[in-house]
Amino acid sequence: MPTIEVSRKMLEKLAGRKIAEGMLDRVKGEIEEENNGTIKLEIGDTNRPDLWSVEGVARVYREKGVPKLKLRKSGKNIIVDKTVETIRPYIAGFIARKVNITEELLLDMIQLQEKIAENFGRKREKISIGIYNYTDAKFPLQYRAVEPLSIKFAPLEFEEEMNLHEILEKHPKGRQYGHIVKKHKLYPIFMDSTGQVLSFPPLINSNRLGRVTKGTSDVFIEATGSDIKPAILAVNIIALALQDRGASIETIEVLYPYATPLGKKIVTPLVFGEKISFPQSLVQERLGLELGADDAISLLRSMQYDAISKGKNITVTIPYYRRDVMHPFDVMEDIAVAYGYGNIQPLEVKSFTPGGFSHFTSLSERARRSMIGMGFQEIMSPILSNATALQEKTLSGEKVIEIENYMSETYSAVRNSVLPSLLNLLGKNLHVEYPHRIFEFGECAVLDNGPKSAAMLAACIADTSVGYEDVSSVVDALLGMLGVKYELKPSKSGSFIDGRQAEIIIGKKPVGIVGEVHPQVLQNWGIGTPVAAFEIDADGLIA
Amino acid sequence: MYKLTDEGKKYLEQGLPEKRLADALAKGPISMAEAQKMEDFSVAMQWAKRNGWIEIRDGRLRLAMKPGKLELQDALASVAKTGEAGAFNLQMLLSRNLAEEEREDLVKKARQYLGREIANIPPELIKTGLWREAKLKKYNVAVAGKKIYPGKKHHYAAFLDHVKQKLAFLGFEEMRGPIVETEFWNMDALFMPQHHSARDIHDAYFVKEPKYAKGIDPAILEAVKNAHERGTAESRGWEYQYDVQRAHRHILRTQGTVLSAKTLASRPRIPGKYFSVARCFRHDVIDATHLADFFQVEGIILDEGLNLRHLIGMLRMFGKEFANAEQIKVTPSYFPFTEPSASLYAKHPDMGWIELGGAGMFRQEMLEPLGINVPVVAWGLGIDRIGMFNMGIKDIRDLFSTDLNYLRSMEVTY
Secondary structure: OOEEEEEHHHHHHHHOOOOOHHHHHHHOEEEEEEEOOEEEEEEOOOOOHHHOOHHHHHHHHHOOOOOOOOEEEEEEEEEEOHHHOOOOOEEEEEEEEOOOOOHHHHHHHHHHHHHHHHHHOOOOOOEEEEEEEHHHOOOOEEEEEEOOOOOEEOEOOOOOOEEHHHHHHHOHHHHHHOHHHHOOOOEEEEEOOOOOEEEEOOOEEEOOOOOOOOOOOOEEEEEEEOOHHHHHHHHHHHHHHHHHOOOEEEEEEEEOOOOOOOOOEEEEOOOOOOEEEEEOOHHHHHHOOOOOHHHHHHHHHHOOOEEEEEOOEEEEEOOOOOOOOOOHHHHHHHHHHHHOHHHOOOOOOOOOOOOEOOHHHHHHHHHHHHHHHOOOEEOOOOOEEOHHHHHHOOOOOOOOEEEOOOOOHHHOEEOOOOHHHHHHHHHOOOOOOOOEEEEEEEEEEEEOOOEEEEEEEEEEEEOOOOOHHHHHHHHHHHHHHOOOOOEEEEOOOOOEEEEEEEEEEEOOEEEEEEEEEOHHHHHHOOOOOOEEEEEEEHHHHHO | OEEEOHHHHHHHHHOOHHHHHHHHHOOOOEEHHHHOOOOOHHHHHHHHHHOOOEEEEOOEEEEOOOOOOOHHHHHHHHHHHHOOOOHHHHHHHHHOOOEEEOHHHHHHHHHOOOOOEEOOOOHHHHHHOHHHHOEEOOOOOOOOOOOOOOOEOOHHHHHHHHHHHHHHHOOOEEOOOOOEEEHHHHOHHHOOOOOOHHHHHHOOOEEOOOOEOOOOOHHHHHHHHHHHHHOOOOOOOOOOOOOHHHHOEEEEOOOOHHHHHHHHOOOOOOOEEEEEEEEEEOOOOOEOOEOOEEEEEEEEEEOOOOOHHHHHHHHHHHHHHHHOOOOEEEEEOOOOOEEEEEEEEEEEOOOEEEEEEEEEEEOHHHHHHHOOOOOEEEEEEOHHHHHHHHHOOOOHHHHHOOOHHHHHHOOOOO
């Protein structure tokens, strides 16, 4: 969820009213902290990039109906070259004049640009945004792809010129986002009509032409990306934010040599003007609210929709800065938000349904009760473990399910047995009064023609003197209480002492093991007393 | 010195009853009804069975094993003759009340305890009645006894049991499923697009090998793919190219909602209520408030005519049932698979508003491909947080503590 920093003063100035915490439901917002007039505001909706700025939040409290984006034609073009079609095919842009960039506005714009590119733009993969000083560049601008070694320019924060490979290696942004372009032979580049580089999307602007500073009056903004509508959405959002801050917005015409879902000539920003219709009765159906058409329309307008009712239907126009409204139910939620969740009368669910536990829970309940009756302390352990613990330290040859992108080595595999969790605990409690009688009935996963989840019951008795019979008698009592007939057959597991271990066999199937834990295993876990243990696969008990 | 009791004398003469039963069966099986008429039958049964001599098949008693030489019978004779027998058999005779110690011997033993303060009372004093003359030491009864460590539930497991029970009482049926899942069920079936920021909050653990699963139902896969690419009846969908291969990628379950999706896809009851307590996994740094594996409690309600007011009613009830909170609020929220969505908060006297969980009504784009045509209310509770809150635990890592002293000392509140 994006968190933005906004100045309370600016927020209330733009909203035209005071904003109290209770009012933030409308933007699904939560104040994380407020210091010296700066609010850290968490916006709960990951699908509403239009709300990720002070202008966007303020707009919700100010506007009724879809806010007007006053567009003037600049007559300027971006010419797209065929070379980008398979690399990063889409671009949109606009010019904002008379912006009067202050320190505060500059920071607000950078924040919005970054939130959109990071959160909505999938870390620049789908969308990245560049801001430039308008007067520095000579139109028409060119968007093309080039050989990485064929071009050199000085990227932001650097004085020296580098080719595109060098930028990938040396520039922090190159290292961070380089993987997006690396898979291609040619890299996208954005330049003016004279061949001067503006930026290397989606990585970095030019230090010369791609710099916006305090006092700049006219800026040019573009978004490139893999999908056309999200790229246009991004420029729509930023254009409206700048208009809210006093700028006048001029369109740019983008000329494509290839077909796009919106044609070959696209003027941006673009007011999509999408509409969605639904029967008025849907409000009652989905929300349980009895609202007249006028009430519904007034609530919708307060959420920045334009809405008209005709017959039994309501048709709304979706604001051009939103792409999250794809079903009439999305509009229903906005009606409920405007109505106020706190004002909605709760209803009880009246249906009668029989409740109950899964087989697993019922079995686990009985087995755990039996173990507790025999004086065992239940323990609970993480399911994530590692191959060293599961295989090496426990001297078990079994394959385990490993995690490709683990965060820490300690939790890099899924346990295939509960026994290592118990041994781990025993090794950490050498100075705690003996005997240690512990058990766990826990989830595991094993490799059995693909990953398969399993539930295992394991128990250990550690004491200065403890042996096979101490634990085989527990198995006998446990299975007796569960009403299961079993047999013991000598086994050959590396985890237990040879000649003091047996397979537990239920209905001809081996379902577990009981025995004295091998001294080498005890040593591996730093345990100083003998340990007798058993482990049973719960599947075997249900069968 | 020992002597036979009356029962002992009788068996000395007639033979032990279990032996008599075995002898009778040696001639052939006997029906239970007939056997029950035999003298000392219940004693005979008990011991013959314990010795493995007999079995019951088709309602008839049969000999399973011929008795060998009977040492106990000899011991009876020995006690009658010499007043002594081998230790093992003598113990058996005493426990079966076939022999008893001579009174003079008992009295002699009991007298040794007289004239001094005694702690534990010896049986000889009780049997002979000499306890009347004994001097019993007075104890300091205010001192607690020796520390014992009883078997007991893990404190958090006990809390989860309580939650499960409560939900079953409320009419919810439990769902279960694997911890290794596919992206398809964990995310795609919930209408979370494959490349979207909504998946940022579900940074998953990917399985190294095998990378891809087999056997996702092709009809459901196709329906979900279409919903993502082109939408459903009244929706335009996410408008992107769906990657079928990626759908099969093995991951560790990130959310219990996967169980709801699977339940919906397998002909659930309507009306129906389902819940799960599921271990889930997220790619998180472990600290006082985050674990890499954690619990989620969640569920669904399916019925004709459910709407947002039912959702809010249900959340308010949960707030009371699970957090015992006086003050509850329900606010708008966002989840990729619900619309409308809501969050539940309870007011804590010291900590202010605490988020207990989230809920919503499943999106049509999720329900239609799974074949569901009634509204479904879905909810999830951050149960680890509620549990810590209820048990006064500050550090979430204590839920998986390996300190045995700590585990032994924890009260089982539930």
